């Protein structure tokens with residue numbers, strides 16, 4: 001019974017849509033033979049490999065510098081370089097539009113009109129690569145932190161200078177991890193919707209990707225839905241192939257690292273290279289993170305796009321008094337809170353289930369992970385195809401239950417929850433594995449029945465990981481775009497879709513106010529969390 | 538009536554048997570120490586009594602009522618026991634007083650009664666002053682006192698302690714050991730005390746149950762255990778005795794190439810067997826026996842190590858200036874036990 005209760009939502013909202021998408025897609029394979037589909041596929045391959053290459057070439061040396069050397073301001077740099085994971089890529093895209101729009105971009109005002117053009121494949125790859133950079137930096141750092149410093153010291157004793165030591169010893173050790181990080185950047189870029197739409201659709205010639213092509217087909221209404229499913233299936237196949245290849249590659253190329261304990265991490269002295277490399281790293285951080293975010297804020301203060309005189313808060317004031325935006329914000333906050341609560345609760349249930357239910361529990365955990373592992377467009381299409389018609393449950397000849405989700409906010413809530421369930425499961429599992437079982441056993445011996453002991457003694461130990469899952473889900477959902485544009489009911493805008501609409505069509509200043517507000521909220525939450533986490537230590 | 542009765546208990550993890558056919562009867566108000574080397578199954582036995590593990594076979598009764606038997610398993614919360622864990626297991630999100638209050642809340646006692654009992658229990662372990670503190674502001678010794686108060690506050694039928702002192706430094710350990718002893722004489726609670734420290738077991742318990750590889754080797758009062766070990770394992774584990782295999786002719790024992798002679802009036806059975814002799818029951822004088830390989834000055838006496846082929850022999854004797862490192866000595870037996878093979 002408990003198994004069924006745990007399995008039912010997954011079957012209905014995660015596995016069924018996947019099956020439906022595959023069935024529908026296979027039935028309309030003619031949709032992938034069109035010229036548009038081929039252009040979209042090559043657009044995805046081009047922008048995603050460009051982004052992966054860019055992130056890899058920049059991320060690997062950065063990780064080495066940040067982890068293994070006495071580079072100045074390492075902690076701050078690390079925080080800045082990982083910031084993009086906490087913000088929607090769309091906001092960085094907006095920043096770059098403000099900076100490098102060929103006509104009115106701020107950089108072009110300084111460098112001369114038309115010097116830089118952010119529109120098109122190269123621009124998309126650049127912006128996505130910058131946003132994906134943390135994936136490479138974090139993966140490479142994690143493996144570098146487990147490398148014994150004596151390997152580098154041995155090279156120094158053999159007469160190699162600091163740069164040569166880094167290039168010949170440290171870099172190769174971090175290579176496999178950086179490569180699998182780059183594969184993740186490829187997946188992240190192939191799944192992206194907002195940035196390719198913003199920078200691709202209006203480029204000349206237009207650049208389409210699989211995700212934007214799916215969106216275009218869905219906009220055509222019921223006729224396009226099946227074709228969109230077929231394109232989403234292509235995206236799913238591509239993503240699965242890359243994921244599989246990177247798993248296999250990382251298994252084959254695994255280096256033997258020190259076992260983890262008792263390693264002394266002595267940073268390598270860069271000597272004369274310390275200052276120039278430090279300046280270079282700070283400059284890169286400035287260009288990739290500070291510059292686009294700053295441009296978003298600046299745009300929100302300009303009287304009109306690209307004009308730097310008479311800065312004022314008039315757009316902020318205007319937007320705060322626009323009922324449509326306020327309603328969308330309210331709706332998004334409500335949906336995100338509900339999704340965050342569901343993700344946390346269900347994640348906890350699946351994590352506990354995994355420890356109690358053996359193989360069934362492990363299967364459930366895997367099923368809970370797939371909606372996050374695949375591109376959001378794939379999940380969105382699966383749900384759209386599955387629930388575009390009503391489900392009538394007839395028991396004993398009597399209509400007992402109608403599941404009419406099409407064009408409702410419920411479907412958006414289901415999509416948000418399914419998509420981020422993996423956060424909840426992972427955080428709760430980590431928390432449970434670190435929880436001290438004797439605290440719970442002590443409660444049992446004191447007279448508490450199992451459920452009471454779980455609530456009184458186990459749950460309080462999971463507060464931090466569950467709060468993290470909640471916050472993470474809430475922040476990601478609040479401006480979610482990829483699923484929202486596919487599933488949003490007509491006339492019930494969400495924050496993400498309003499932002500998307502304002503930016504793509506009408507009002508970049510208003511869009512910048514929204515984006516800027518969101519950046520401020522995220523920065524406040526992150527700063528608050530850092531302070532909270534540091535205090536007890 | 539026995540407070541705790543274990544009958545033919547068995548427990549395996551996977552295919553490895555951890556507790557094999559263990560029977561033990563603990564009287565009301567008695568304190569029994571479960572003593573044995575690491576991994577011998579002490580914690581597993583204690584956890585079965587607590588109801589945290591289900592035995593594969595055998596029976597457990599508490600106060601004459603069966604709590605574990607084929608087809609029966611009473612969950613821990615229904616056994617009315619107290620337990621003190623090695624890792625303290627004090628809930629970090631509750632204050633000291635709230636920790637101690639928890640079992641009373643579960644019993645559904647009224648507020649006034651709870652407060653009075655918490656105060657009393659904190660008094661037993663001298664922690665009244667820290668009632669409002671959070672556990673992260675307590676030392677290890679104080680945490681273990683909180684755990685003791687929490688385990689005792691509900692008037693448990695049996696108090697189970699799993700190496701309660703092993704996470705503490707030496708001084709705290711002695712302090713808390715004295716405290717447990719005085720609590721016991723004051724409250725008269727039946728206790729099962731798991732430890733691998735023989736001094737703790739011999740000093741605290743009425744009876745000591747020595748476990749080895751899941752089997753009880755001997756259950757006896759500390760003096761009996763020390764004076765009349767039932768097996769060579771007990772003699773070695775409890776008294777630190779030398780256990781040597783050899784052949785006896787009644788007044789001397791041949792171990793490999795070495796002969797150890799008995800001092801009158803000691804005589805031993807003849808034949809093959811295990812010689813069990815404590816270091817302090819050996820006399821050492823210069824002579825033509827085994828070679829001295831190490832000498833440790835311990836203050837009151839000196840510990841001498843001899844090499845007997847594959848065995849090492851330890852003797853404790855007054856310091857002697859005549860014995861040189863690497864020189865032969867004559868070693869004689871004043872008292873010894875013999876276990877025929």
Ligand SMILES: Nc1ncnc2c1ncn2[C@@H]1O[C@H](COP(=O)(O)OP(=O)(O)OP(=O)(O)O)[C@@H](O)[C@H]1O
Nearest residue numbers: 550551555573574575576577578579580581582733
């Ligand atoms: N949950 C478990 N799963 C598998 N094996 C276990 C489990 N718990 C204990 N064991 C094994 O059972 C044996 C006995 O364990 P137990 O904890 O009872 O020993 P112990 O006498 O308390 O030892 P120590 O003094 O080290 O605490 C050990 O070999 C241990 O590895």
Ligand SMILES: [Mg+2]
Nearest residue numbers: 579580581699
């Ligand atoms: Mg133990």
